[in-house]
Amino acid sequence: MKTPTMPIVCATIPCCRSSPIRNWPTRSAPSPPSTPTTCCASSSSVVCGDQVRQRGEILLDIDSTDDPTHGQQQLSFFNGGYGQHMYHPMLIFERHTGCLLAARLRPGNASSHARIVPMLLRLVPRLQSAFPAVKIKLRGDAGFALPLLYQFCEFFAIEYVLDIPANCVFKRRAQPRQKQLQRRYRRTQLPQRSFSSFRHRPRSWPRQPRICYKAEHTVAATNLRFLITNCDRPASQVFAFYNDRGECENRSLKPRESPLAE
Structure with a gap:
Protein backbone atom coordinates (compact mmCIF):
# COMPACT_ATOMS: atom_id res chain seq x y z
CA MET A 1 0.00 0.00 0.00
CA LYS A 2 1.39 3.40 -0.99
CA THR A 3 1.29 6.27 1.51
CA PRO A 4 2.33 9.35 -0.50
CA THR A 5 1.40 11.70 2.34
CA MET A 6 4.11 10.39 4.66
CA PRO A 7 7.14 11.42 2.56
CA ILE A 8 5.69 14.93 2.26
CA VAL A 9 5.14 15.24 6.01
CA CYS A 10 8.48 13.74 6.99
CA ALA A 11 10.36 15.89 4.50
CA THR A 12 9.43 18.96 6.58
CA ILE A 13 11.00 17.49 9.74
CA PRO A 14 14.81 17.77 9.78
CA CYS A 15 15.36 14.64 11.87
CA CYS A 16 13.39 12.55 9.36
CA ARG A 17 15.17 13.63 6.17
CA SER A 18 18.00 11.20 6.68
CA SER A 19 15.70 8.31 7.65
CA PRO A 20 14.18 6.08 4.96
CA ILE A 21 10.40 6.17 4.55
CA ARG A 22 8.98 2.70 4.99
CA ASN A 23 5.56 1.05 4.90
CA TRP A 24 4.23 -1.14 7.71
CA PRO A 25 1.39 -3.66 7.69
CA THR A 26 -1.04 -1.77 9.96
CA ARG A 27 -1.66 1.81 11.01
CA SER A 28 -1.41 0.95 14.69
CA ALA A 29 1.91 -0.92 14.43
CA PRO A 30 4.99 0.71 16.01
CA SER A 31 7.08 2.84 13.65
CA PRO A 32 10.70 1.62 13.86
CA PRO A 33 12.43 4.83 12.64
CA SER A 34 10.63 6.93 15.27
CA THR A 35 12.25 6.83 18.70
CA PRO A 36 11.59 9.02 21.77
CA THR A 37 14.66 11.02 20.78
CA THR A 38 13.49 11.71 17.23
CA CYS A 39 9.96 12.50 18.39
CA CYS A 40 11.28 15.18 20.73
CA ALA A 41 13.73 16.40 18.10
CA SER A 42 10.87 16.97 15.67
CA SER A 43 9.08 19.19 18.20
CA SER A 44 11.48 22.06 17.54
CA SER A 45 10.29 22.25 13.93
CA VAL A 46 6.66 22.97 14.86
CA VAL A 47 7.13 25.66 17.52
CA CYS A 48 7.13 29.10 15.89
CA GLY A 49 9.56 31.25 17.86
CA ASP A 50 8.03 34.62 16.95
CA GLN A 51 4.53 33.55 17.98
CA VAL A 52 5.76 32.10 21.26
CA ARG A 53 7.68 35.26 22.18
CA GLN A 54 4.69 37.46 21.35
CA ARG A 55 2.35 35.39 23.53
CA GLY A 56 4.89 35.08 26.32
CA GLU A 57 3.78 31.56 27.21
CA ILE A 58 3.82 27.94 26.11
CA LEU A 59 0.79 25.95 27.25
CA LEU A 60 1.33 22.19 27.39
CA ASP A 61 -1.72 19.89 27.43
CA ILE A 62 -0.79 16.34 28.40
CA ASP A 63 -3.10 13.46 27.57
CA SER A 64 -3.18 9.77 26.82
CA THR A 65 -5.37 8.10 24.23
CA ASP A 66 -6.42 4.64 23.10
CA ASP A 67 -5.17 3.12 19.87
CA PRO A 68 -7.06 -0.18 19.35
CA THR A 69 -5.08 -3.14 18.04
CA HIS A 70 -6.20 -6.20 16.09
CA GLY A 71 -3.92 -9.20 16.10
CA GLN A 72 -0.71 -10.01 17.91
CA GLN A 73 1.19 -6.72 17.64
CA GLN A 74 4.07 -6.17 20.01
CA LEU A 75 3.09 -4.14 23.12
CA SER A 76 -0.61 -4.79 22.48
CA PHE A 77 -2.33 -5.57 25.79
CA PHE A 78 -5.87 -5.56 27.15
CA ASN A 79 -6.81 -2.36 28.99
CA GLY A 80 -9.67 -2.81 31.47
CA GLY A 81 -10.51 0.90 31.51
CA TYR A 82 -11.15 0.95 27.77
CA GLY A 83 -12.31 -2.67 27.51
CA GLN A 84 -10.14 -3.52 24.51
CA HIS A 85 -6.70 -4.61 23.32
CA MET A 86 -4.78 -1.48 22.45
CA TYR A 87 -1.72 0.72 22.64
CA HIS A 88 -1.86 3.54 25.19
CA PRO A 89 0.11 6.43 23.62
CA MET A 90 1.14 9.51 25.57
CA LEU A 91 0.71 12.89 23.86
CA ILE A 92 1.91 16.41 24.65
CA PHE A 93 0.22 19.23 22.73
CA GLU A 94 0.90 22.96 22.63
CA ARG A 95 -2.51 24.52 23.16
CA HIS A 96 -2.14 27.78 21.24
CA THR A 97 -0.82 26.21 18.04
CA GLY A 98 -2.46 22.78 18.36
CA CYS A 99 0.92 21.22 17.56
CA LEU A 100 1.84 17.77 18.83
CA LEU A 101 5.21 18.42 20.50
CA ALA A 102 5.93 14.91 21.76
CA ALA A 103 4.43 11.43 21.61
CA ARG A 104 5.38 8.08 23.06
CA LEU A 105 4.02 4.67 22.13
CA ARG A 106 3.27 2.70 25.31
CA PRO A 107 1.90 -0.78 26.06
CA GLY A 108 -1.86 -1.06 26.22
CA ASN A 109 -1.79 -1.81 29.95
CA ALA A 110 0.35 1.23 30.85
CA SER A 111 -1.09 3.62 33.43
CA SER A 112 -2.18 7.07 32.26
CA HIS A 113 0.83 8.81 33.79
CA ALA A 114 3.49 6.23 32.88
CA ARG A 115 6.64 7.90 31.45
CA ILE A 116 5.19 11.42 31.53
CA VAL A 117 8.04 12.85 33.64
CA PRO A 118 10.83 11.43 31.41
CA MET A 119 9.01 12.83 28.37
CA LEU A 120 8.77 16.28 29.93
CA LEU A 121 12.38 16.06 31.07
CA ARG A 122 13.46 15.79 27.43
CA LEU A 123 11.09 18.50 26.20
CA VAL A 124 10.95 21.24 28.85
CA PRO A 125 14.69 22.06 29.13
CA ARG A 126 14.86 22.46 25.36
CA LEU A 127 11.87 24.82 25.37
CA GLN A 128 13.29 26.85 28.25
CA SER A 129 16.67 27.03 26.52
CA ALA A 130 15.07 28.27 23.29
CA PHE A 131 12.64 30.65 25.02
CA PRO A 132 14.20 31.68 28.37
CA ALA A 133 11.77 34.56 28.98
CA VAL A 134 8.62 32.57 28.16
CA LYS A 135 6.37 31.12 30.87
CA ILE A 136 5.53 27.41 30.53
CA LYS A 137 2.16 26.19 31.79
CA LEU A 138 0.82 22.64 32.00
CA ARG A 139 -2.62 21.03 32.29
CA GLY A 140 -3.73 17.44 32.68
CA ASP A 141 -6.58 15.27 33.92
CA ALA A 142 -6.77 13.15 37.06
CA GLY A 143 -4.68 10.41 35.47
CA PHE A 144 -1.66 12.66 36.01
CA ALA A 145 -2.25 13.36 39.72
CA LEU A 146 1.29 12.30 40.55
CA PRO A 147 3.46 13.88 43.30
CA LEU A 148 6.56 13.36 41.16
CA LEU A 149 4.96 15.48 38.42
CA TYR A 150 4.16 18.27 40.91
CA GLN A 151 7.80 18.25 42.05
CA PHE A 152 8.99 18.34 38.44
CA CYS A 153 6.83 21.40 37.72
CA GLU A 154 8.02 23.19 40.85
CA PHE A 155 11.66 22.48 40.01
CA PHE A 156 11.35 23.85 36.46
CA ALA A 157 9.09 26.78 37.50
CA ILE A 158 6.15 25.46 35.47
CA GLU A 159 2.67 26.67 36.38
CA TYR A 160 0.45 23.59 36.53
CA VAL A 161 -3.25 22.83 36.95
CA LEU A 162 -4.18 19.16 37.27
CA ASP A 163 -7.40 17.38 38.09
CA ILE A 164 -7.15 15.33 41.28
CA PRO A 165 -9.54 12.65 42.57
CA ALA A 166 -11.66 13.48 45.61
CA ASN A 167 -10.78 11.84 48.90
CA CYS A 231 -0.88 29.29 40.67
CA ASP A 232 -2.42 31.99 42.85
CA ARG A 233 -5.36 33.04 40.68
CA PRO A 234 -8.93 32.93 42.08
CA ALA A 235 -10.36 29.41 42.15
CA SER A 236 -13.02 30.28 39.55
CA GLN A 237 -10.31 31.40 37.11
CA VAL A 238 -8.29 28.25 37.79
CA PHE A 239 -11.31 26.14 36.81
CA ALA A 240 -11.94 28.24 33.70
CA PHE A 241 -8.29 27.75 32.69
CA TYR A 242 -8.51 23.99 33.27
CA ASN A 243 -11.86 23.52 31.50
CA ASP A 244 -10.39 24.97 28.32
CA ARG A 245 -8.26 21.82 28.02
CA GLY A 246 -11.36 19.91 26.88
CA GLU A 247 -10.18 20.80 23.40
CA CYS A 248 -7.15 18.58 23.97
CA GLU A 249 -9.32 15.47 23.97
CA ASN A 250 -10.45 16.32 20.42
CA ARG A 251 -6.85 16.27 19.20
CA SER A 252 -6.36 12.53 19.58
CA LEU A 253 -4.53 10.18 17.24
CA LYS A 254 -7.70 9.07 15.46
CA PRO A 255 -8.32 12.22 13.38
CA ARG A 256 -4.62 12.29 12.50
CA GLU A 257 -4.71 8.74 11.21
CA SER A 258 -7.74 9.10 8.96
CA PRO A 259 -6.00 10.86 6.00
CA LEU A 260 -3.50 7.99 5.78
CA ALA A 261 -6.06 5.22 6.12
CA GLU A 262 -7.17 5.23 2.52
Whole structure:
Protein backbone atom coordinates (compact mmCIF):
# COMPACT_ATOMS: atom_id res chain seq x y z
CA MET A 1 0.00 0.00 0.00
CA LYS A 2 1.39 3.40 -0.99
CA THR A 3 1.29 6.27 1.51
CA PRO A 4 2.33 9.35 -0.50
CA THR A 5 1.40 11.70 2.34
CA MET A 6 4.11 10.39 4.66
CA PRO A 7 7.14 11.42 2.56
CA ILE A 8 5.69 14.93 2.26
CA VAL A 9 5.14 15.24 6.01
CA CYS A 10 8.48 13.74 6.99
CA ALA A 11 10.36 15.89 4.50
CA THR A 12 9.43 18.96 6.58
CA ILE A 13 11.00 17.49 9.74
CA PRO A 14 14.81 17.77 9.78
CA CYS A 15 15.36 14.64 11.87
CA CYS A 16 13.39 12.55 9.36
CA ARG A 17 15.17 13.63 6.17
CA SER A 18 18.00 11.20 6.68
CA SER A 19 15.70 8.31 7.65
CA PRO A 20 14.18 6.08 4.96
CA ILE A 21 10.40 6.17 4.55
CA ARG A 22 8.98 2.70 4.99
CA ASN A 23 5.56 1.05 4.90
CA TRP A 24 4.23 -1.14 7.71
CA PRO A 25 1.39 -3.66 7.69
CA THR A 26 -1.04 -1.77 9.96
CA ARG A 27 -1.66 1.81 11.01
CA SER A 28 -1.41 0.95 14.69
CA ALA A 29 1.91 -0.92 14.43
CA PRO A 30 4.99 0.71 16.01
CA SER A 31 7.08 2.84 13.65
CA PRO A 32 10.70 1.62 13.86
CA PRO A 33 12.43 4.83 12.64
CA SER A 34 10.63 6.93 15.27
CA THR A 35 12.25 6.83 18.70
CA PRO A 36 11.59 9.02 21.77
CA THR A 37 14.66 11.02 20.78
CA THR A 38 13.49 11.71 17.23
CA CYS A 39 9.96 12.50 18.39
CA CYS A 40 11.28 15.18 20.73
CA ALA A 41 13.73 16.40 18.10
CA SER A 42 10.87 16.97 15.67
CA SER A 43 9.08 19.19 18.20
CA SER A 44 11.48 22.06 17.54
CA SER A 45 10.29 22.25 13.93
CA VAL A 46 6.66 22.97 14.86
CA VAL A 47 7.13 25.66 17.52
CA CYS A 48 7.13 29.10 15.89
CA GLY A 49 9.56 31.25 17.86
CA ASP A 50 8.03 34.62 16.95
CA GLN A 51 4.53 33.55 17.98
CA VAL A 52 5.76 32.10 21.26
CA ARG A 53 7.68 35.26 22.18
CA GLN A 54 4.69 37.46 21.35
CA ARG A 55 2.35 35.39 23.53
CA GLY A 56 4.89 35.08 26.32
CA GLU A 57 3.78 31.56 27.21
CA ILE A 58 3.82 27.94 26.11
CA LEU A 59 0.79 25.95 27.25
CA LEU A 60 1.33 22.19 27.39
CA ASP A 61 -1.72 19.89 27.43
CA ILE A 62 -0.79 16.34 28.40
CA ASP A 63 -3.10 13.46 27.57
CA SER A 64 -3.18 9.77 26.82
CA THR A 65 -5.37 8.10 24.23
CA ASP A 66 -6.42 4.64 23.10
CA ASP A 67 -5.17 3.12 19.87
CA PRO A 68 -7.06 -0.18 19.35
CA THR A 69 -5.08 -3.14 18.04
CA HIS A 70 -6.20 -6.20 16.09
CA GLY A 71 -3.92 -9.20 16.10
CA GLN A 72 -0.71 -10.01 17.91
CA GLN A 73 1.19 -6.72 17.64
CA GLN A 74 4.07 -6.17 20.01
CA LEU A 75 3.09 -4.14 23.12
CA SER A 76 -0.61 -4.79 22.48
CA PHE A 77 -2.33 -5.57 25.79
CA PHE A 78 -5.87 -5.56 27.15
CA ASN A 79 -6.81 -2.36 28.99
CA GLY A 80 -9.67 -2.81 31.47
CA GLY A 81 -10.51 0.90 31.51
CA TYR A 82 -11.15 0.95 27.77
CA GLY A 83 -12.31 -2.67 27.51
CA GLN A 84 -10.14 -3.52 24.51
CA HIS A 85 -6.70 -4.61 23.32
CA MET A 86 -4.78 -1.48 22.45
CA TYR A 87 -1.72 0.72 22.64
CA HIS A 88 -1.86 3.54 25.19
CA PRO A 89 0.11 6.43 23.62
CA MET A 90 1.14 9.51 25.57
CA LEU A 91 0.71 12.89 23.86
CA ILE A 92 1.91 16.41 24.65
CA PHE A 93 0.22 19.23 22.73
CA GLU A 94 0.90 22.96 22.63
CA ARG A 95 -2.51 24.52 23.16
CA HIS A 96 -2.14 27.78 21.24
CA THR A 97 -0.82 26.21 18.04
CA GLY A 98 -2.46 22.78 18.36
CA CYS A 99 0.92 21.22 17.56
CA LEU A 100 1.84 17.77 18.83
CA LEU A 101 5.21 18.42 20.50
CA ALA A 102 5.93 14.91 21.76
CA ALA A 103 4.43 11.43 21.61
CA ARG A 104 5.38 8.08 23.06
CA LEU A 105 4.02 4.67 22.13
CA ARG A 106 3.27 2.70 25.31
CA PRO A 107 1.90 -0.78 26.06
CA GLY A 108 -1.86 -1.06 26.22
CA ASN A 109 -1.79 -1.81 29.95
CA ALA A 110 0.35 1.23 30.85
CA SER A 111 -1.09 3.62 33.43
CA SER A 112 -2.18 7.07 32.26
CA HIS A 113 0.83 8.81 33.79
CA ALA A 114 3.49 6.23 32.88
CA ARG A 115 6.64 7.90 31.45
CA ILE A 116 5.19 11.42 31.53
CA VAL A 117 8.04 12.85 33.64
CA PRO A 118 10.83 11.43 31.41
CA MET A 119 9.01 12.83 28.37
CA LEU A 120 8.77 16.28 29.93
CA LEU A 121 12.38 16.06 31.07
CA ARG A 122 13.46 15.79 27.43
CA LEU A 123 11.09 18.50 26.20
CA VAL A 124 10.95 21.24 28.85
CA PRO A 125 14.69 22.06 29.13
CA ARG A 126 14.86 22.46 25.36
CA LEU A 127 11.87 24.82 25.37
CA GLN A 128 13.29 26.85 28.25
CA SER A 129 16.67 27.03 26.52
CA ALA A 130 15.07 28.27 23.29
CA PHE A 131 12.64 30.65 25.02
CA PRO A 132 14.20 31.68 28.37
CA ALA A 133 11.77 34.56 28.98
CA VAL A 134 8.62 32.57 28.16
CA LYS A 135 6.37 31.12 30.87
CA ILE A 136 5.53 27.41 30.53
CA LYS A 137 2.16 26.19 31.79
CA LEU A 138 0.82 22.64 32.00
CA ARG A 139 -2.62 21.03 32.29
CA GLY A 140 -3.73 17.44 32.68
CA ASP A 141 -6.58 15.27 33.92
CA ALA A 142 -6.77 13.15 37.06
CA GLY A 143 -4.68 10.41 35.47
CA PHE A 144 -1.66 12.66 36.01
CA ALA A 145 -2.25 13.36 39.72
CA LEU A 146 1.29 12.30 40.55
CA PRO A 147 3.46 13.88 43.30
CA LEU A 148 6.56 13.36 41.16
CA LEU A 149 4.96 15.48 38.42
CA TYR A 150 4.16 18.27 40.91
CA GLN A 151 7.80 18.25 42.05
CA PHE A 152 8.99 18.34 38.44
CA CYS A 153 6.83 21.40 37.72
CA GLU A 154 8.02 23.19 40.85
CA PHE A 155 11.66 22.48 40.01
CA PHE A 156 11.35 23.85 36.46
CA ALA A 157 9.09 26.78 37.50
CA ILE A 158 6.15 25.46 35.47
CA GLU A 159 2.67 26.67 36.38
CA TYR A 160 0.45 23.59 36.53
CA VAL A 161 -3.25 22.83 36.95
CA LEU A 162 -4.18 19.16 37.27
CA ASP A 163 -7.40 17.38 38.09
CA ILE A 164 -7.15 15.33 41.28
CA PRO A 165 -9.54 12.65 42.57
CA ALA A 166 -11.66 13.48 45.61
CA ASN A 167 -10.78 11.84 48.90
CA CYS A 168 -12.18 11.94 52.43
CA VAL A 169 -9.86 14.79 53.48
CA PHE A 170 -10.84 16.98 50.53
CA LYS A 171 -14.54 16.28 51.05
CA ARG A 172 -14.29 17.16 54.73
CA ARG A 173 -12.60 20.48 53.91
CA ALA A 174 -15.33 21.31 51.39
CA GLN A 175 -18.24 20.20 53.59
CA PRO A 176 -19.01 23.64 55.15
CA ARG A 177 -19.32 25.21 51.70
CA GLN A 178 -21.47 22.30 50.54
CA LYS A 179 -23.90 22.71 53.44
CA GLN A 180 -24.10 26.42 52.74
CA LEU A 181 -25.11 25.72 49.14
CA GLN A 182 -27.71 23.18 50.27
CA ARG A 183 -29.36 25.75 52.55
CA ARG A 184 -29.28 28.34 49.79
CA TYR A 185 -30.83 25.88 47.35
CA ARG A 186 -33.68 25.02 49.73
CA ARG A 187 -34.36 28.73 50.14
CA THR A 188 -34.24 29.74 46.46
CA GLN A 189 -34.89 26.46 44.58
CA LEU A 190 -32.19 27.57 42.13
CA PRO A 191 -28.99 25.69 41.20
CA GLN A 192 -26.03 26.81 43.31
CA ARG A 193 -22.33 26.91 42.52
CA SER A 194 -19.33 28.12 44.49
CA PHE A 195 -15.53 28.10 44.15
CA SER A 196 -12.94 28.08 46.90
CA SER A 197 -9.49 26.71 47.78
CA PHE A 198 -7.34 25.49 50.66
CA ARG A 199 -3.80 24.29 51.33
CA HIS A 200 -3.12 20.61 51.91
CA ARG A 201 0.08 18.60 52.33
CA PRO A 202 0.11 14.87 53.03
CA ARG A 203 3.13 13.59 54.96
CA SER A 204 4.65 12.10 51.81
CA TRP A 205 4.62 15.43 49.94
CA PRO A 206 7.53 17.87 50.35
CA ARG A 207 5.37 20.95 49.64
CA GLN A 208 1.93 22.24 50.52
CA PRO A 209 0.12 22.63 47.18
CA ARG A 210 -3.09 24.55 46.70
CA ILE A 211 -6.32 22.61 46.22
CA CYS A 212 -9.09 24.46 44.37
CA TYR A 213 -12.60 23.05 44.39
CA LYS A 214 -15.96 23.66 42.80
CA ALA A 215 -19.11 22.82 44.79
CA GLU A 216 -22.47 22.55 43.05
CA HIS A 217 -25.95 21.76 44.33
CA THR A 218 -28.82 21.15 41.90
CA VAL A 219 -32.11 19.30 41.89
CA ALA A 220 -30.29 16.24 40.57
CA ALA A 221 -27.35 15.96 42.96
CA THR A 222 -24.49 17.58 44.83
CA ASN A 223 -21.20 17.69 42.96
CA LEU A 224 -17.62 18.33 44.05
CA ARG A 225 -14.62 18.77 41.75
CA PHE A 226 -11.00 19.29 42.83
CA LEU A 227 -7.90 20.67 41.10
CA ILE A 228 -4.33 20.86 42.36
CA THR A 229 -2.24 23.85 41.30
CA ASN A 230 0.66 26.12 42.16
CA CYS A 231 -0.88 29.29 40.67
CA ASP A 232 -2.42 31.99 42.85
CA ARG A 233 -5.36 33.04 40.68
CA PRO A 234 -8.93 32.93 42.08
CA ALA A 235 -10.36 29.41 42.15
CA SER A 236 -13.02 30.28 39.55
CA GLN A 237 -10.31 31.40 37.11
CA VAL A 238 -8.29 28.25 37.79
CA PHE A 239 -11.31 26.14 36.81
CA ALA A 240 -11.94 28.24 33.70
CA PHE A 241 -8.29 27.75 32.69
CA TYR A 242 -8.51 23.99 33.27
CA ASN A 243 -11.86 23.52 31.50
CA ASP A 244 -10.39 24.97 28.32
CA ARG A 245 -8.26 21.82 28.02
CA GLY A 246 -11.36 19.91 26.88
CA GLU A 247 -10.18 20.80 23.40
CA CYS A 248 -7.15 18.58 23.97
CA GLU A 249 -9.32 15.47 23.97
CA ASN A 250 -10.45 16.32 20.42
CA ARG A 251 -6.85 16.27 19.20
CA SER A 252 -6.36 12.53 19.58
CA LEU A 253 -4.53 10.18 17.24
CA LYS A 254 -7.70 9.07 15.46
CA PRO A 255 -8.32 12.22 13.38
CA ARG A 256 -4.62 12.29 12.50
CA GLU A 257 -4.71 8.74 11.21
CA SER A 258 -7.74 9.10 8.96
CA PRO A 259 -6.00 10.86 6.00
CA LEU A 260 -3.50 7.99 5.78
CA ALA A 261 -6.06 5.22 6.12
CA GLU A 262 -7.17 5.23 2.52
